Amino acid sequence: MIRTKQRELIKNAIMESTTHPTADELFQEIRIKLPTISLATVYRNLNMLASDGVIRKIQMPDMPDRFDWRIAVHDHLYCEKCGKVFDFTLPEALDEQIEQVSGMKVKQYSLVARGICNDCMQHEQN
Amino acid sequence: MIRTKQRELIKNAIMESTTHPTADELFQEIRIKLPTISLATVYRNLNMLASDGVIRKIQMPDMPDRFDWRIAVHDHLYCEKCGKVFDFTLPEALDEQIEQVSGMKVKQYSLVARGICNDCMQHEQN
DNA sequence: ATTAAGAATGATAATCTTTATTATGTGAAG
């Protein structure tokens, strides 16, 4: 993995992100600094970084993949009101439980919740 | 939701399935009995049945949606070797835990694991 | 500095799954 300015910009953009940006959001952001960058390059690098364990790819149904610099095990909650994605961490990882219950070897799992976040709950007028 | 033979066939096909078929797999199967059926109809009806709670839609990253007649809460494990999808059920649902940890209102969640199933473990030659 | 070789890029085509569109057909209530 050689060093290129594209990869550098992509990595920095994620590392500085507070949301969980999609490939396209990162593309739009980086484009301002480096207008010649291609969306394919963004995807390519995000996947490389993810498979190197530098960043994490979050895959949720019905929405584009998102990327996260927080590589420690944690899960995600999508707010159906505001569309934001929040992190949460269960007291203990589920790998073992799943193995016990299923009798299979678990390599990884993804836990994604949908609901309403705190902010949106408070602003609700029902 | 009026009664049509297409809907009937789709529902039956799922109810009799032992795997967790995709829309296209169901389409190919039903096509034999009713060659004029359209893939769009299969999708439309599967989504209707799912939102009516008659069947369940299973969404996993990197593969097409699958459908399941088992509507009771349960989770899924995808075997990376043979490609089959297995069911499992944790001792208790996670909604509450997630709510406590995240402080949000959880409407639903999806837990999908990847790994190696029992059969494939035993046939492995490593 | 030069160069050679591998690796990454940009541009775009292609893929895959799913939904939208629209004209046509059909079930069931009167």
Add this chain to the structure above:
DNA sequence: CTTCACATAATAAAGATTATCATTCTTAAT
């Protein structure tokens, strides 16, 4: 039987991601 809302078939379109490939960079060695 007629009517009309709803469903269907056929296909176009969308949306996200990956593949392709000619071109351009990086890097390490000369």
